[in-house]
Amino acid sequence: MDNGNAKHNGTDQVAPPLRLLIVGQKRTGKSSVGNTILCKEAFNTWGGADSAVAHGESEGRQLMVVDACGWGTNENLVHKQEKLEIFNALSLCEPGPHILLLVIPLLHFSHSEKAALQKRMEILTEGVWRHTMVVFTLGDRLRDCSIQDHIQTTGKDLQWLMEKCRYRCHVLNNKTPQDRQQVSGLLDRAEDMLMENGGWHFSLHMYSRLEEEWSRREMEMKEKILERHDGAGKTSRGLAVISYRNQKGGLRLNDTLMKLVYHG
Structure with a gap:
């Protein structure tokens, strides 16, 4: 067990950083999420890049952030290369991520997207959902609508996803990275999840x-x-x-x- 939410332990040593693994489909704003959290251009946002890791301090927390290579949209087939990329991303944040940030745009979440997501998450076993938080990008599209209303009106596929991750989610607007309150709220929720999991990180093994x-x-x-x-x-x-x-x-x-x- 390694509690990443405490800044110091009993001997006044700095605690290990909170390890965040960002996963999701290609072109969903994954890399921008990592940049917004760290408040710097840590990851390539042009797409096609391999999984990458960055370190930094954000809102008073020491962080290790891994931006996993995005997966495809095929709902029936998981390519061998995709599996290798998932395993590689896990290895970059050994002994394992405290929290997986699953990036989903605030658009209609289709049945085919659900099926593709389910195939990829199955590689990490059912236990991964205990450590998963959904991060909704395109937060500016909510406007006067609450995230709860959006979930209820989008359809059963998104509600399935919410049930899998126990309705742990956060809305992020990558267009306003200077809004640090949204980042602080995300990190607060991540630390709450870490406490709920007894301080344990996710370990595929x-x-x-x-x-x-x-x-x-x-x-x-x-x-x-x-x-x-x-x-x-x-x-x-x-x-x-x-x-x-x-x-x-x-x-x-x-x-x-x-x-x-x-x-x-």
Whole structure:
């Protein structure tokens, strides 16, 4: 655990910087988001650049910001190069980003965009959503409309995205980088998320191990229940073992919730 939101620890040493990984589709203003946060021209905004990292201080916080190479719009195919770029971006902010800033323009969020996004985020496992905040660009388009109203009126695809990231979002206007209040609000929300996650950063390796452990324990539990009922000769009522995980991390077996705790 590395708590990036504290400026000093008990020995008065400077805490590690808050690590932000900016991800999203190409031509969404990703690089401009990084520049606005750092208040300097840290990233190339012309497009086509590889993933890049920049350091700096913003609103009193030490930051490490990684601008990941944008992904394409194909909803059915994730190119090998895109996977490599995602993994490369993760490696630039080792041991892992505290927060992923998923950049979405304040336009209509289409079903094909949702499908393309879902394919890319699946590479990072389901656990990535705990560390993800949506950053809406083109903030000037809201005008007199609130972001809540925009989400409600845009459609079910955007509402799906909001549910995945637990409605953690922030509006940013890259046309007014001198407005530091919008940046301060974003960093405040990022630090709140870090506290909600117990100070833990996102680690693809860690979540992959958890997924493997869940699968192993699920299989063991199914085998034990089958052995128990086969041994007792109890086949009345047509026992069927059906298992699935609920949203809270439990394993449900024939409507009996059995809590599993990972100690690895």
